[in-house]
Amino acid sequence: MSTNKNFFENFANAATTFTGSYYVFLGALAIVIIWAATSPVFQYSETWQLIINIGTTIITFLMVFLIQKAQNKDSKAIQIKLNELIAANKTTSNRIVNIENLTEEELDRIHKYYEKLSDEAEEDADLHASHSIDAATKNQEEKSEYFRKEQY
Known part of the structure; x- marks a missing residue:
């Protein structure tokens, strides 16, 4: 064979x-x-x-x-x-590895999450910021606080 x-x-x-x-x-x-x-x-x-x-x-x-x-x-x-x-990459979610084996419904759910993440990022002062699924909300809050303090 x-x-x-x-x-x-x-x-x-x-x-x-x-x-x-x-x-x-x-x-x-x-x-x-x-x-x-x-x-x-x-x-x-x-x-x-x-x-x-x-x-x-x-x-x-x-x-x-x-x-x-x-x-x-x-x-x-x-x-x-x-x-x-x-x-x-230490800042990315390892849960995304092998994501191609998820069902269409699971992929749609993750896609909706990234749409929400994109909406949050539009409010961010840094256009080049990116986040993992696990740390997205926390990173967004920390960056927003940082930019408020530094007044970029």
Whole structure:
């Protein structure tokens, strides 16, 4: 099983790199131009149209899976990078790590919290301030008090 997984992983990586290249785009464009140019020769027959339809359908069908594989891998890499930033920063909430596994309802609840946090931050004198979920209200109060004392 591991050999098949490694084969698919290697194949998917090579295929997405290859199919996303400039040369493959030019090749596809050339095929379409040649197909269109041969239309008078084949008198716009159903067979002539069927050739391009079948070709594009098969390629599109296969590319959906390659694109999804690449998207899943990129998404996972981005999540790991974001988790590292959250874990490394002492002022961020570690409860946000692995947040992508929450339900839609839980994500909506956290989103509403951040909307409230944004509203509070708009009242703050420092436009660049940010807070974790755990410390947001406390930080907001402390910063407001600090700015009142320092009169920025």
